[in-house]
Amino acid sequence: MGLLSAPGRTRRGGIALLAVLVVTSVSATASVARATVVPPVSSAGVGTKAALSSPECAPDGKLAYPYPQRLPCTRPLKQGEGNGGATSTGVTKDTIRIVLFLGTHEQQDAERTRPGSSAPVDLATNQPAYFEDSFPPWQEVLGHSFNSWGREFEFVTVTPTGTDEAAQRADALTVAEKKPFAVVVNVPATAGGGQVFAAELVAKKIVVFFGGITNEEADRQAPYRYLGGFDNNAAGVNTAIFAARQLQGETAKWSGDFTSKKRVFGTIYPESGIDWQFFEDTAKKEGLKVAENVVYSVPLDTSEQAAKNQEEAPTLVTKLKDEGVTTVLLFTSFQMNQALFKAADALEYHPEWVFSGMGAQDIEITARILNGLAPEQMKHTFGLGNLPLYVDTINDPQRAWFNWYWGGNQGIYSAATFGTLHQLNGAVSFAGPKLTPKTFQQGMFSMPLRGGAASKQLQSFMTGLGPTPGLPYNVYSQVGLDYAIMWWNPDITGKGKILFDEGKGRFMYVDGGKRYAVGVEGAEWKKGEPKLFDPSVAIAQFEELPASDKVPEFPCKGCPSTSS
Secondary structure, three states: OEOOOOOOOOOOOOOHHHHHHHOOOOOOOOOOOOOOOOOOOHHHOOOOHHHHOOOOEOOOOEEOOOOOOOOEOOOOOOOOOOOOOOOOOOEOOOEEEEEEEEOOHHHHHHHOOOOOEOOOEEOOOOEEOOHHHHHHHHHHHHHOOOOOOOOEEEEEEEOOOOOOHHHHHHHHHHHHHOOOOEEEEEOOOOOOOOHHHHHHHHHOOOEEEOOOOOHHHHHHOOOOEEOOOEOHHHHHHHHHHHHHHHHOOOEOOOOOOOOOOEOOEEEEEEOOOOOOHHHHHHHHHHOOOEEEEEEEOOOOOHHHHHHHHHHHHHHHHHHHHHOOOOEEEEOOOHHHHHHHHHHHHHOOOOOEEEEOOOOOOOOHHHHHHHHHHOHHHHOOEEEEEOOOOEEOOOOOHHHHHHHHHHOOOOOEEOHHHHHHHHHHHHHHHHHOOOOOHHHHHHHHHHOOOEOHHHHOOOOOOOEOOEOOOOOOOOEOOOEOOOEEEEEEEEEEEEEOOOOOOEEEEEEEEOHHHOOEOOOOOOOOOOOOOOOOOOHHHOEOEEOOOOHHHOOOOOOOOOOOOOOO
């Protein structure tokens, strides 16, 4: 459903947020930044002569599909070779069963009205469709190129019965009775799912794609838990480095109240959903001094979140103001930012607000809402952005891949459906013929770091799981590992990122939109204050796709788009 969710204990699944991964993520096949940390499963044959000579393999050793983050080829099954048959629950010699835990049609219809949300589209009629109908056509696209070792994905849909603990346990039992290999969760925030639901499935040794916990918590549920969405810990690490190297020691010149005062830092972060010690450890290592850290609540019942934000925001902002904080590092949801900015207005407090890149903070649709609510606060907003910029001469590269296979006038298309399916197909391919949760995890972790900062690209996310990104923990989230530096310009009009919505106010990016990431050669955070709030040295969009990001063309052999 929507792109936007709170960074804490959301009951909402991860797929919708993963739309961000793919909607404008286009790039070339540049090399990755470092060698893979986890080796591929040997039986997958990555890098072997058999893999490189497979029909789906391009001359560069990667799969021949028109998308930025192309993965290396795996070997085909030899003639007469079996795949091991029923290697795990939900796996037979012919199928891999995936349960889609989705909202009812009524719930999906209601969810479409949320800011940032979008429905699947039937391209034959251009009418809205439902998420369960978008999985088979997307899987046909991916299955055309990826190696599933003679098996096909089988999708079974289950809908939630409620949000309370009893309902979560009952729903988990219903799902488990379907005997899936994996469960993909994408339900509206108030409809069902939740951490009890996910934990019950993990206890039954079923792979679950569902957000709302940290990487450390996911590590304890390995190899059965993946989060999707944004990596909040990486936002903590990279923001600490950015603030230490590029902001600390200078005056708070972009604030409203402290333009001649040396910066005094404060932070606001949620009580759950981020492993805060990684920010603190990085700040200590980098010499970043923080005068005040304030924490906001994340209720288990997400229907209480807005009221809780409004209740806490005045107290949190008062603490920051009383400590003389000039520069606030925001590890916050859109909902919390609304409450904070209103509270700051009431207190006549106008610090520098520094977005951390956590949870799609740099999407224009919500920034414009904040600007309408608190324009005097948004004047002083800048920081890290994770989303690729809008490109004027291109629409949706993910849609282009879908159309490459289907032809543009058939199939149920959904950007949100793609993210987890892409990961599923990659991990299954890299797991080799004997598919189990353990080989699945090794496959997931052994996929090379690619895209964005790792590939010196400007219009794709850097992606990598496990230890591969080089962060001080195993990564279980899909995006949010690399960032560009941006600031809010309320005075220009144009299309926003991701949704291509026309409106007034856009984020401007310095350094030509270059993406930075800790530990990535050629993309490390530099020292020296960025030149912000100067339109003459910033961009809001690319007029055309940068040369470094262009995708090679491949024929789609045997596809509906090419059949006569």
